[in-house]
Amino acid sequence: MTPFLFILIILTAVTHASWNILLKQSDNKILFMRCFLLAGSIIFLPLLFFIDPPKFEALPFLFVSLFIHIFYNTFLFKMYSHSEISYSYPIARGSPTLLLLFLAPLLLGDQVSFYNQIGALVLILGIFTLIFSDGGYRKINFKGLGLSLIVSLTIVCYTLVDAKGARLSNNAISYGIYMFALEGILINIVFSFFFKKEKLTLDFIVKEKYKIIFAGFLITFSYLPILWAFTQANVPTVAALREISILMTSIYGVYFLKERFGLVKVISAALIVLGCVIIRLTTI
Secondary structure, eight states, X not given: OOHHHHHHHHHHHHHHHHHHHHHHHOSOXXXXXXXXXXXXXXXXXXXXXXXXXOOGGGHHHHHHHHHHHHHHHHHHHHHHHHSOHHHHHHHHHXXXXXXXXXXXXXXXXXXXXHHHHHHHHHHHHHHHHHHTXXXXXGGOOHHHHHHHHXXXXXXXXXXXXXXXXXXXXXXXXXXXXXXXXXXXXXXXXXXXXXXXXXXXXXXXXXXXXXXXXXXHHHHXXXXXXXXXXXXXXXXXXXXXXXXXXXXXXHHHHHHHSOOOOOHHHHHHXXXXXXXXXXXXXXXX
């Protein structure tokens, strides 16, 4: 793995945590999600006239991924409505890392070295240590926990599908542009039908315009480079490194939710960083 790819994945982790924090902070998560995803569609739709589409073999994976993302986005805003981000986010993001470590070699043929596995397991240990730090598990109700686990399953599904689709597409960036161009439109159609009580108004858009634009940029940069990364490295390694985003939500919890940064959190943070270092040093 080149230093550029490593740094790029870390940067996407920061942007991913950032848009999730913005979503959690929103007073109306359904409308906010509709708006920033639609902003992505508005940005990328014109580009479809200037780029070649993904290869035909990749299109089924693109459409399946869009279908999975409907469930991912639905359960994501529900998760944040029932649990704290500093505890639900690590569960939702940490669990897929462990599952992908075993599923990616079976379904994608990705070869993960022994030391990569050690690094990923150290990182995962840090994640789950963070969840239980300072009695954090007490803040997770059963509904919030269930929603977090459902989100984690959708992440596993779309990660495997997108990795395969990006590799077949012959151009991962084109695959991603088509995805973002269509996702916002699809989500708005589905959400407007199933969540009719939540009316999208001009007043809401004007009030949240800067956050909407910022979140739209963040979500794009948090995943578009990852699709390309899937074509450059094995999925478990990319997924594991990306979960350093969990540190961001922990920092958010300390500074904005006034959570205590105790010894257990220090240890968990050190384990997450150590896991990333092991992966970086042992990945060619």
